Amino acid sequence: DTAVSQTPKYLVTQMGNDKSIKCEQNLGHDTMYWYKQDSKKFLKIMFSYNNKELIINETVPNRFSPKSPDKAHLNLHINSLELGDSAVYFCASSSTGGKANEKLFFGSGTQLSVL
Amino acid sequence: TQLLEQSPQFLSIQEGENLTVYCNSSSVFSSLQWYRQEPGEGPVLLVTVVTGGEVKKLKRLTFQFGDARKDSSLHITAAQPGDTGLYLCAGVRNTGFQKLVFGTGTRLLVSP
Numbered sequence: 442d443t444a445v446s447q448t449p450k451y452l453v454t455q456m457g458n459d460k461s462i463k464c465e466q467n468l469g470h471d472t473m474y475w476y477k478q479d480s481k482k483f484l485k486i487m488f489s490y491n492n493k494e495l496i497i498n499e500t501v502p503n504r505f506s507p508k509s510p511d512k513a514h515l516n517l518h519i520n521s522l523e524l525g526d527s528a529v530y531f532c533a534s535s536s537t538g539g540k541a542n543e544k545l546f547f548g549s550g551t552q553l554s555v556l
Numbered sequence: 557t558q559l560l561e562q563s564p565q566f567l568s569i570q571e572g573e574n575l576t577v578y579c580n581s582s583s584v585f586s587s588l589q590w591y592r593q594e595p596g597e598g599p600v601l602l603v604t605v606v607t608g609g610e611v612k613k614l615k616r617l618t619f620q621f622g623d624a625r626k627d628s629s630l631h632i633t634a635a636q637p638g639d640t641g642l643y644l645c646a647g648v649r650n651t652g653f654q655k656l657v658f659g660t661g662t663r664l665l666v667s668p
Contacts, residue, residue, distance in 0.1 A: 445598070482642055484599070484658040497655060531598050545589075545656065547598025 444468050447532045447548035454522060455556055462517045462551045464532030472496075473515035474533040474545070475507060484531070490515055491537075519553075527555045559583055560647055560659035568665045569635055577630045577662045579645035586648050588621055588628045589656070593642040604648075635666045 447464040454460055466473060474497075475487040489497035493509040504520045515532060532548040560581045569575055579588070587606040591599035603612050605621035605628060612619045616639075618631040628645055645659040 482593075482661045482663070484644065484661075486655060486657075489655070533598070544601045544604070545599075547600070549597050 443548075445532055445534055445546050445548040447530075447551055449551060450549065451552050451554075453554045453556065456522055456524060458522050459518070459520045460522060460553070461519070462530055462532075462553075464515050464517070464548060466513055466532075466534040466546070468534055468536075468546060469513075470534040470546070471512055471537050472535045473509065473512070474535075475515065475517050476531040476533060476547075478529040478531060478550070480528070488515075488517075522553075522555045524555050527553055529553070559657050560645055562643075562645060562659040562662045564662060565660065566663045566665075568667070571636055571666055571668050572634050573666075575632050575635060575664070577632075577643055577645075577664075579628045579630075579659050581626050581647060583647065583649075584625050585657075586625070588625070589646045589648065590619055590628070590630055591644045591646060593644060594640075599642075599644055632664075635664075637666045637668050640664055640666050 445466045472491045474489045476484050477487050478484045486499050487501045488507045490509045492512050506518045509515045529550045529552050531550050533545045535543045535545050560579055563578045587604055589604045590602045592602055593599040603614055603619045605612055605619055608623045608625045610621045616633045620629050643662045646656045649655050
């Protein structure tokens, strides 16, 4: 069973469209994250949720709206897609999100291409 | 702002060679993690170092956390093709909830 699964794996869309990426974790973790990895492989946190509550929002444009219906799911909706949104988006989870040596479990990524 | 700089950015070596990857910052971190990422997959945690000066070994991989907790290194002995991948260091800052700051990455290619 995949611990952190996200769909779709690939997403190709036109500029201006709205799209969603879904993420689910079956590890019983309290904290989930969205990270963005750019073309240079730099990985940067976007959002973090703990028990469905937003705890980290890294000055991401408000076209990006995360939603956590329950602590096992964290979806990412993107409005009015722009060329610069093209990247690989990773969902991740961790047990509580508050310990110094806590392990993050990542999904396999969603490669978003905006044309 | 890139808070964690890794060097080298790219490394292409032959099987059996040794290598060291560096992760440097001007900031202090409560701990530091190393991840390996393979194409089409998410990063996978290799190790976490918590104490300044700490050294951890994972088979042929040796990780060290700097005394001042601002830098770290990863040394691989007798590299194998299976070591190929993107190595990422990540500094942990505890600001209430854990926040990982990732390094710029080192792409390693080990040829047979």
